Amino acid sequence: MDILHYTRQRLQGILDEVSCLAESDFPYPDPREALNILRGFFENGLKSLSGAQADDAAREACAICLRDIFLHLPLLGFISRSTDVRNSFEMVRPFTRLAGSTLKLDGSDYLRLILSSEWEYSPFVYIHVPAIPCYMLIGLPASESSNPLLLPLAGHELGHRVYEKLQPSTDFETLVAHAVVSAAQARWGEYKTHFPDVDCDPARLFEDSAGYETLELAVEWALRQAEETFCDFLALRIFGQSLLYATAYLLSPRIAEAERPVYYPNIVARIDNLMRASEQYGVQIPTAYRNMFSDLIEPNLSPTQGFLLSLADEAVKDKVVPDLINIVDEYASDAGLPKRSHADEEEERRIRSRFDKVAPAEDCSSIAHILNAAWGAYEDESMWQHYSKLRSNKRRVLSDLILKSLEVFEIEQVTGGEHPQ
Amino acid sequence: MILKAEMVARILKRDRKSGTDDPLLITPLTSDIEGEAGGAASIDLRLGTWFLTFREARMPSFNVNESEDSTSKDSRQLQFTQIRYVPYAGQYFLHPKSFALGITLEWLRIPRYLAGYVIGKSSWGRRGLVIATAAGVHPGFSGCLTLELYNVGLVPIEIRPGMPICQLFLHTAKGVPCSHKVDTTQFQAQRKPMPSKIAPDEFVKALQRAYGPEAYH
Numbered sequence: 001m002d003i004l005h006y007t008r009q010r011l012q013g014i015l016d017e018v019s020c021l022a023e024s025d026f027p028y029p030d031p032r033e034a035l036n037i038l039r040g041f042f043e044n045g046l047k048s049l050s051g052a053q054a055d056d057a058a059r060e061a062c063a064i065c066l067r068d069i070f071l072h073l074p075l076l077g078f079i080s081r082s083t084d085v086r087n088s089f090e091m092v093r094p095f096t097r098l099a100g101s102t103l104k105l106d107g108s109d110y111l112r113l114i115l116s117s118e119w120e121y122s123p124f125v126y127i128h129v130p131a132i133p134c135y136m137l138i139g140l141p142a143s144e145s146s147n148p149l150l151l152p153l154a155g156h157e158l159g160h161r162v163y164e165k166l167q168p169s170t171d172f173e174t175l176v177a178h179a180v181v182s183a184a185q186a187r188w189g190e191y192k193t194h195f196p197d198v199d200c201d202p203a204r205l206f207e208d209s210a211g212y213e214t215l216e217l218a219v220e221w222a223l224r225q226a227e228e229t230f231c232d233f234l235a236l237r238i239f240g241q242s243l244l245y246a247t248a249y250l251l252s253p254r255i256a257e258a259e260r261p262v263y264y265p266n267i268v269a270r271i272d273n274l275m276r277a278s279e280q281y282g283v284q285i286p287t288a289y290r291n292m293f294s295d296l297i298e299p300n301l302s303p304t305q306g307f308l309l310s311l312a313d314e315a316v317k318d319k320v321v322p323d324l325i326n327i328v329d330e331y332a333s334d335a336g337l338p339k340r341s342h343a344d345e346e347e348e349r350r351i352r353s354r355f356d357k358v359a360p361a362e363d364c365s366s367i368a369h370i371l372n373a374a375w376g377a378y379e380d381e382s383m384w385q386h387y388s389k390l391r392s393n394k395r396r397v398l399s400d401l402i403l404k405s406l407e408v409f410e411i412e413q414v415t416g417g418e419h420p421q
Numbered sequence: 422m423i424l425k426a427e428m429v430a431r432i433l434k435r436d437r438k439s440g441t442d443d444p445l446l447i448t449p450l451t452s453d454i455e456g457e458a459g460g461a462a463s464i465d466l467r468l469g470t471w472f473l474t475f476r477e478a479r480m481p482s483f484n485v486n487e488s489e490d491s492t493s494k495d496s497r498q499l500q501f502t503q504i505r506y507v508p509y510a511g512q513y514f515l516h517p518k519s520f521a522l523g524i525t526l527e528w529l530r531i532p533r534y535l536a537g538y539v540i541g542k543s544s545w546g547r548r549g550l551v552i553a554t555a556a557g558v559h560p561g562f563s564g565c566l567t568l569e570l571y572n573v574g575l576v577p578i579e580i581r582p583g584m585p586i587c588q589l590f591l592h593t594a595k596g597v598p599c600s601h602k603v604d605t606t607q608f609q610a611q612r613k614p615m616p617s618k619i620a621p622d623e624f625v626k627a628l629q630r631a632y633g634p635e636a637y638h
Binding site: 025027028085089353354357358359360362389390393397400401403404407408411412415 | 440442443444446448449451470504505506508528530563564565609610611612613
C-alpha cells in the first residue's frame, strides 16, 4: 500500500477519462477547451508528485490532488452531458452574445459558456470551479434541458457574474450590514433577550465590535440573500415577463417537505421582490401570480438563529431590495439594455403573429422579445385552435419555433441581418 | 405554372408588407433571389445542423405492420435512430452507399395557393449526392424540409451546415384550396429531421385480413 502510487493512479484515471471525453461530438468549442484546461491542470498535479518521497510534504501533495479530483469530477460529468442532443444547442450562441454584452465584455474578452443538463432538479447550479474560473456553467434539469422557455432562468446565473464584477465598486457588504443592524435596532427588546450580555447603546451597535459580532451570521445570510435577489432582478430586467413565467413553471407552488435554504428569501418573499421590481422595470405581472406560490418549510434552527434569520429576511426585504432594484436598473441601462417600452410590446406582438402562422421570427432585436412572445403563445389556450394536431404537440412545436427563431437571430447577428428580399 | 425566383421574391415582399394571415415565408432567406439568381426558376436552400442516422445493428427491418400506437412508435424511433448535431463550422462525411436524413436551414411556410418540389443541385448530383426522392412540398406545409441524403458515388462526400444543398421550385396550386392554412399532417413544424411514421392503410389491412394466416382458420 503506497499513498503516492494510489494518487498517481487516480490522477491517471482522470486523465484517461478526459482523453476519452475529448473524443465526444462537441456542439461548440467551449466544453472541449475546458477539457484541455482540465487536462493541463491534472497533468500539473501528476508532475507535482514526480520524485516525491513518502514524507509529510508528499502526503500533503496527495491530499491536494485528491481534493482536486473530488472538486472537478462532477465537472467532467457536466461537460460530458453538454454534448447530449437533449440540450438545445441553438440557445448557446445567442445567450453567450447576450451575456457578453451584459457583462460589458469587449471583443478581446471572450466569455466561455457551457450549457448542459443536471440530474437533479435544482437548475443552473453555480459552481465555482477553481481550474476554469472564467467559465459560466448553466445546467437545466435533464427533463427540461430541451425546453427553451426556461432560458430566462439562465439570466439568474449571469447575475452572479455581474454581481462579482460589481463587488469592488459597490460595497454590498456595508449596505447589507447596515440594513441588518437597523433591523436589530428596531427590535432591540427582542435582541436583548437573545444577547443579554451585549452592553451597548443600540445606536452604536454597528461600531460596537462585541455587539456587531452577534449579528455576523445574520449579515452573512442577508448577504447571500442579497446576491440571489440581485440575480433574480437582473434576469427580470433582461428577460421581463418571461422570467416570471419561467420561475412559476419551475418552482410553483413549492417543493413539498423541502426546507427553505437560509441564503434565499422564502418563496413568497422572493416572488414579492420580483413583483416589486417588475413595477419599476415596467414588466407586466401575470394575473394572480403571487397565488401560484407558497412558502417552503422554515429551517429547524435554534431560537437565536431563528431570530437572526428573521433579521436577515427583514433587512433584505425592507432595506436592501429597493437599493438592489435601482443598482440592477442602472447597471442594465449602462450595459445597453433599455427599459421596456411600447416598442417592445409591438415587437413581441409581431413575433407572436409569426408563431400564430407556425413560422419562426426574424428581424428580432433581442432574445428576450422572442421568449416573451413565446410565453404569451404558450399561455394562450386559444392558440392554433383550428389545428388539433398542432395543439396536441404545442410544447414541441413552440419549442422548435423558438429555437429556430434563436438560430435565425444568431445568423442575422453574424451576417449583419441583411435580408436579400 | 412554375414561379421564377424574382416572382417568389415579389410574393415574399408583398406578404411581408401586407401582413396576410396565409403568407409565403422562407426563414432565414440568405440567397440573393433577386440578384444573380433572379432569372432562375428555383431558390437555393441550405443545409441545416441536424442529422439523423439509423442504428442498423439494432434494426431487423422496417416493418409497416407496426402498432399504430404513437407512443410505441416514438420509442421505436428512438431505439432505431440517432440524432446528431453538426455545428456550422463542422462537417459531415457521407460515405459511399450510406444514407442519412438532413434538414434544410430554412423554415418554409407555403400558403394554400402554392406548392413546390425540392430537388438536388446538379453540382452535388454530379458528385454522387442524391438529396431527395420524396420531393413534393404541399400547400400549407410549414417547417424545415427533411432531406434524404444518399451517396451513390464511390468517394466520401463532405457536407457542411450552411452550404447550399438543394433547390426549391414553387408553382401555383390550382383547384379548391385546403380548408386550413397550415397542413397538419405528418412532417410538420419541425426543425430536426424525423423518420417517417409509416402505418398500413386500410387497403393493406383488408388484404392482410383476407390472405393472412387467420383467414385459413
